[in-house]
Amino acid sequence: MEKVICREKELETIKDRLNNNTTEFIVVYGRRRVGKTWLVRNSIPMLLDKKAYVYLEITGTINDDFRSAPTKESFYNSLNLSWNISFGETLFDPYSDQKNINIENIFFLKLSEKLHSLRKKKVKLIIFFDELPWIAKTSRTFYDGILFFRNNAIRDNPNIKIFVSGSSTSWMLDNIINAKGSAALRATELIKLSPFMLADTKRYLAEKCKMTCDNEIVFDIYLCIGGIPYYLDFISPKKSWVENIYELTSTETGLLNRDTEHDKIFSILFENPQFHKKIVDYIATSRYGKNSWEVSKKIISQDKPNGKLSKALRELVNCDILEKRGQLFNKSKFSKYFIKDSFLNFYYKWLKDKKQINLSALSDTINSPAYSSWRGIMYEFILYSHHIKIMKKLGYDRLSYETYLYHSEKGNNRRQIDLIFLLPRLKMLIICEAKYRDNYELSKLDVEKATEKKLDVKSYIKRHKKSFEIKICYITKNSLQKNAAYQNILPLEVMLDDLF
Known part of the structure; x- marks a missing residue:
C-alpha cells in the first residue's frame, strides 16, 4: 500500500461512501495517467481495517494497438486469478473447455453467494472494476451482468461497495455519467480526477519523488508535463529539471517520447480518436484559442458545429485536454477553446515534427528567447485554472x-x-x-x-x-x-x- 498524496478531498469522499449504510456505486474517471487505479487501490486499505472487508479487483486490458480488446479467454483467466487472490479458491477449473461453460453466470452466481455469506459476518465486499470500458469491449455479456447485478441484485445491500474506473472518457460519459434509463449504471458518486495544480505538484515531487525544489523549477517542470502523477513519478532528484525533461521526452526510451504518448492519450481516451485529435491539432495552431464556429469550418466544413463536433468538444473539456473560456457577458455564444493539458502544449510547440535532439540542444532551446516568450504565454494560460x-x-x-x-x-x-x-x-x-x-x-x-x-x-x-x-x-x-x-x-x- 502506498500513501495517497494530494488527493485528500477524494479520500474524504471515499471514506464517507465506505462507511455509510447504503449500496454504493462509485465512478472514478479522468485523463490517462491521472491516478484513478492508484487512488482506489491505495485508499481502501488506508480507510478500512483489513478484517472489515474483502477486496476483489477485476481489470480490463487493452492490446498493444491501444484500440482492440484482448480475447475472452485471456479475460476469463484473469478473472479466475482475481477470484483466487480474493477468496482463496478458483472460480472455475482453468483446464476446462471455456466454450462449454457460462463463466459470466458462474461469476455472478458465486458472487451473490459470497455477498450473502459476508453480510452475515458483517464484512463488506468491495469490488473494483478497473478500466470498465475494456471489460465491456472484451465481454458484453459480463458487462450486462454487472448492469443487472448493480441495478437489481444488490440494490438494497449496504455491505457492497462497487468502484469503477475508465480512461475512455467518451465511453464513460455515454454509458455511465450521462446515461439514463434501465440500461444505465446509476452512480451514487462521481469522482473526477484532474491533474494536480502547482501547489500539489510541488508537494508530490517532494513527498513521492524526494525532489525538493523552488517554485520556479516546479513551474518549469509543470509547463512541460503538467500535474500528471504518473509523469511526475519519473522525475529524479539526482538530475536537473532540464535533464529530467530530456530523459522523458527526447530519448528513444523516454516515457513521453515524441508521438508515442501523444497518440496514446487520444487512442485510450476516445472511441473516435482521430476526430478528437484533429480538433486539438487545429486549436494548437493559435495562441488566442478557437471558437466553435472556427473549429466547425476547419474540421467538418460547416458554419456551425453539428452534434458530433459539439459532443467531441464536451468530451475534450471533460477530460482536461481542452479548456472552455467564456467571453465577458457572452459566456456561451463567444466562448473559445484552448489546450489546457500542459504536456500537449509542450508537445505541439517543442516536440511535434522536430528532429531528435540531444541534451545540449534541448538546453539551448530552453535558454532561447523563443522559449522565454512561450513560457510567458503559458504563464498566462495556467492562470485561468489557478x-x-x-x-x-x-x-x-x-x-x-x-x-x-x-x-x-x-x-x-x-x-x-x-x-x-x-x-x-x-x-x-x-x-x-x-x-x-x-x-x-x-x-x-x-x-x-x-x-x-x-x-x-x-x-x-x-x-x-x-x-x-x-x-x-x-x-x-x-x-x-x-x-x-x-x-x-x-x-x-x-x-x-x-x-x-
Whole structure:
C-alpha cells in the first residue's frame, strides 16, 4: 500500500461512501495517467481495517494497438486469478473447455453467494472494476451482468461497495455519467480526477519523488508535463529539471517520447480518436484559442458545429485536454477553446515534427528567447485554472466571482485579455496582465496599454448597459519595481509564489 498524496478531498469522499449504510456505486474517471487505479487501490486499505472487508479487483486490458480488446479467454483467466487472490479458491477449473461453460453466470452466481455469506459476518465486499470500458469491449455479456447485478441484485445491500474506473472518457460519459434509463449504471458518486495544480505538484515531487525544489523549477517542470502523477513519478532528484525533461521526452526510451504518448492519450481516451485529435491539432495552431464556429469550418466544413463536433468538444473539456473560456457577458455564444493539458502544449510547440535532439540542444532551446516568450504565454494560460489562488491573494476568495476572457477585433488591432474577474456584488472587474520576467519594471508603454485596455473594456461594458469599476492586476514572477509608472496606475499584484 502506498500513501495517497494530494488527493485528500477524494479520500474524504471515499471514506464517507465506505462507511455509510447504503449500496454504493462509485465512478472514478479522468485523463490517462491521472491516478484513478492508484487512488482506489491505495485508499481502501488506508480507510478500512483489513478484517472489515474483502477486496476483489477485476481489470480490463487493452492490446498493444491501444484500440482492440484482448480475447475472452485471456479475460476469463484473469478473472479466475482475481477470484483466487480474493477468496482463496478458483472460480472455475482453468483446464476446462471455456466454450462449454457460462463463466459470466458462474461469476455472478458465486458472487451473490459470497455477498450473502459476508453480510452475515458483517464484512463488506468491495469490488473494483478497473478500466470498465475494456471489460465491456472484451465481454458484453459480463458487462450486462454487472448492469443487472448493480441495478437489481444488490440494490438494497449496504455491505457492497462497487468502484469503477475508465480512461475512455467518451465511453464513460455515454454509458455511465450521462446515461439514463434501465440500461444505465446509476452512480451514487462521481469522482473526477484532474491533474494536480502547482501547489500539489510541488508537494508530490517532494513527498513521492524526494525532489525538493523552488517554485520556479516546479513551474518549469509543470509547463512541460503538467500535474500528471504518473509523469511526475519519473522525475529524479539526482538530475536537473532540464535533464529530467530530456530523459522523458527526447530519448528513444523516454516515457513521453515524441508521438508515442501523444497518440496514446487520444487512442485510450476516445472511441473516435482521430476526430478528437484533429480538433486539438487545429486549436494548437493559435495562441488566442478557437471558437466553435472556427473549429466547425476547419474540421467538418460547416458554419456551425453539428452534434458530433459539439459532443467531441464536451468530451475534450471533460477530460482536461481542452479548456472552455467564456467571453465577458457572452459566456456561451463567444466562448473559445484552448489546450489546457500542459504536456500537449509542450508537445505541439517543442516536440511535434522536430528532429531528435540531444541534451545540449534541448538546453539551448530552453535558454532561447523563443522559449522565454512561450513560457510567458503559458504563464498566462495556467492562470485561468489557478483562479482560486489569485482571488485568495487579492482577498476576494470569499465573494462570488466569475472568470472570463475578453477579445476585441477592431480593424488590424487584435486585443485579447486572457483572464478577467467579475465580482457582481462589488460591481468590479479585474483585468489580469501576466508578466513572467525577473524584477519586472512597468514602463510608460505598459501604462498606455493598461489604459487602452481599460478604455476598451469600459466601452464594451457600456454597450451592454452595465457599469463596473475596473482594476488592473499584474501577475508577475516576483515583485514589481515601484517606479513612476507603477505609481501612475497602482495595480493589484500577484506573484508566482502566490499560485502555490
